[in-house]
Amino acid sequence: MSLVTDADKPTLYKRIRADIEKRILTGEWPPGHRIPFEHELVARYGCSRMTVNKALSELAQADLIERRRRAGSFVRRPQHQSAVLKIADIRAEITALGRAYGYELIGRKLRAATAADRDRLGVKKAGKVVAITCRHSADKVPFAVEDRLIDLSSVPDAATADFAREPPGSWLLHHVPWTEAEHTISAIVADDRTAEALDIAVGAPCLVIDRYTWRSARTITAVRLLYPGDSHRLVARFKGG
Amino acid sequence: MSLVTDADKPTLYKRIRADIEKRILTGEWPPGHRIPFEHELVARYGCSRMTVNKALSELAQADLIERRRRAGSFVRRPQHQSAVLKIADIRAEITALGRAYGYELIGRKLRAATAADRDRLGVKKAGKVVAITCRHSADKVPFAVEDRLIDLSSVPDAATADFAREPPGSWLLHHVPWTEAEHTISAIVADDRTAEALDIAVGAPCLVIDRYTWRSARTITAVRLLYPGDSHRLVARFKGG
DNA sequence: TTGACTTATATGTCTAGACATATAATCGTA
DNA sequence: TACGATTATATGTCTAGACATATAAGTCAA
Incomplete structure (x- = not known):
């Protein structure tokens, strides 16, 4: 949960990730919405599938989207309802x-x-x-x-x-x-x-x-x-x- | 911060990630320890660099390690000292x-x-x-x-x-x-x-x-x-x- | 209608390369 | 000795493919 945004270096996969993130967070793509398939994003951004895959994988790791084989990738409901807490000793x-x-x-x-x-x-x-x-x-x-x-x-x-x-x-x-x-x-x-x-x-x-x-x-x-x-x-x- | 371990499907990159994670969490590799370079892990696991890179990138995204160009990847100190809290509305x-x-x-x-x-x-x-x-x-x-x-x-x-x-x-x-x-x-x-x-x-x-x-x-x-x-x-x- | 089987497809993982870039280490100079 | 320039190197990103696999959707039979 870093505080810094990494928009400083607009590498392609980060741009893709940020674009999707923005649409999710503005509500343009609400929970449950199917985001474009990898091959569609490949066409839109003119890059290889590995690049969009990296963007989508990170969004999935951050729990922003859920990916389902054959079905596609979907916007998740806003995180676990209550709280996540970590405490070191x-x-x-x-x-x-x-x-x-x-x-x-x-x-x-x-x-x-x-x-x-x-x-x-x-x-x-x-x-x-x-x-x-x-x-x-x-x-x-x-x-x-x-x-x-x-x-x-x-x-x-x-x-x-x-x-x-x-x-x-x-x-x-x-x-x-x-x-x-x-x-x-x-x-x-x-x-x-x-x-x-x-x-x-x-x-x-x-x-x-x-x-x-x-x-x-x-x-x-x-x-x-x-x-x-x-x-x-x-x-x-x-x-x- | 999922509760489920994904050890169910031991794909290679997950195995690499889990191996490193384990050494970190058992204290075998303490904070500050330099974990093996990508090319060393490539040699050890007999895979391509992209595969170990994926494992290390996920560990970095999870704040378990810190990666520095030219220097290597290092075990981070156990997360931010106090608390991380997320609350939906x-x-x-x-x-x-x-x-x-x-x-x-x-x-x-x-x-x-x-x-x-x-x-x-x-x-x-x-x-x-x-x-x-x-x-x-x-x-x-x-x-x-x-x-x-x-x-x-x-x-x-x-x-x-x-x-x-x-x-x-x-x-x-x-x-x-x-x-x-x-x-x-x-x-x-x-x-x-x-x-x-x-x-x-x-x-x-x-x-x-x-x-x-x-x-x-x-x-x-x-x-x-x-x-x-x-x-x-x-x-x-x-x-x- | 229901259940079992098949198929199509989107994601999951992986490879063997490539070039970019930040920076630790080295070297040379004042 | 201190500082500036150079170099080596580990990571960062990306490609154009490949095969694996889960599963939604369609097909067909009971």
């Missing part, structure tokens, strides 16, 4: 801001999964889990509190990992790299425990990110991150309609 | 949920830009602006309130648009299609006015999305969306490390 986020990262383990518990744990992890039966509570800070100021559950049947090494030294997010990132995730963003007001951990008032707003992570159908971890709502901000820039 | 979001969309204009004001307006729009001097307050509902239940400022020097048509009939987000989407945006997510507690508009208690948590939109350096609009924090949720799924 908090340490990286804080150090990237040029602030000093601090980490503190508040609690760690190894236990047989309770019904609530299983529900949270989205599994029917789980053996043991690790529950971790910790705090991240930037320049000594509380930045976020983390409340995490790791499924030990998926990540047995987590039972012996030293989460007092390394944040569980970083640890998992290095030990369980290829994952899929689902995010939910919401807002709550701070209860006693949260208020104390974040050093804010009870009843103050908090931004909540729940992340549920798995790898090829195996649940790995469920984490809830709480940020002070009036100070922390998730900022994103993107390009598109 | 609220009407589409609600109808996609299978719920009845409702819209209501609360207020509309055309005025010369105040200092606060200019600050919010990020412009030094602006002529006139339209300020709009409206409410979106799903199945007759308040879903979000919207507080928007449109820069009339960029979008003069907005002065005469009938925002009682069409939500400003949809209107803009159809009249000013190709835009860039910046999002900020935060949390607040509802004040009197917000509480009334969303039919929640004063002091209840609200999820806030501030979106600032421009097109080729021209400011278009600044909008603040307030969602009831305990009910509404932004959900996202993604694949990646």
Whole structure:
């Protein structure tokens, strides 16, 4: 999701891609509309099929169009309805801001999964889990509190990992790299425990990110991150309609 | 950001792409690492350069690698530090949920830009602006309130648009299609006015999305969306490390 | 009408070349 | 040593073909 437009170098395939993109984004070609066949674009632009194919392939990769064999290429409905969110680990986020990262383990518990744990992890039966509570800070100021559950049947090494030294997010990132995730963003007001951990008032707003992570159908971890709502901000820039 | 892996059809370029992706995501090739030159991959896989070029181009488009002429291709640092967020317009979001969309204009004001307006729009001097307050509902239940400022020097048509009939987000989407945006997510507690508009208690948590939109350096609009924090949720799924 | 078979066709992938272009590295000079 | 010009090289784009493959559409029989 780059911010720069690459209209600076009007190579042919980029021009073709931009032309089509424009018609889609202006609504001239609405969702469902069949865009010209490759051979038609070849005729219109006087180039080889590989060139228009490259333009169309990129539009397909960007989810702007859908290509179907024998049928043609079609304008897709405007992206997934709600949101796409990516978050690197908090340490990286804080150090990237040029602030000093601090980490503190508040609690760690190894236990047989309770019904609530299983529900949270989205599994029917789980053996043991690790529950971790910790705090991240930037320049000594509380930045976020983390409340995490790791499924030990998926990540047995987590039972012996030293989460007092390394944040569980970083640890998992290095030990369980290829994952899929689902995010939910919401807002709550701070209860006693949260208020104390974040050093804010009870009843103050908090931004909540729940992340549920798995790898090829195996649940790995469920984490809830709480940020002070009036100070922390998730900022994103993107390009598109 | 599709959830499905396309490992089902191991065409050659996909295999090459997947091989490289795997090494990156397992950390075997860390950020900054130079991946093999095209001619080396050509030799290793015994294919033409166009085939490895396609694999590498897609990895570049996905921001996993960076390609530099004469220098080679390099593993990028894990994506932008914080967040990437895409949101279609609220009407589409609600109808996609299978719920009845409702819209209501609360207020509309055309005025010369105040200092606060200019600050919010990020412009030094602006002529006139339209300020709009409206409410979106799903199945007759308040879903979000919207507080928007449109820069009339960029979008003069907005002065005469009938925002009682069409939500400003949809209107803009159809009249000013190709835009860039910046999002900020935060949390607040509802004040009197917000509480009334969303039919929640004063002091209840609200999820806030501030979106600032421009097109080729021209400011278009600044909008603040307030969602009831305990009910509404932004959900996202993604694949990646 | 329905289902099974065939066919036509648009996309998917790939090749073996070509020339363009940005730039890292080298070389030469002040 | 520092700076400017030259060169080598990896990527960027493009061509004119080829065969593969999924599938919409048409055909035909039950």
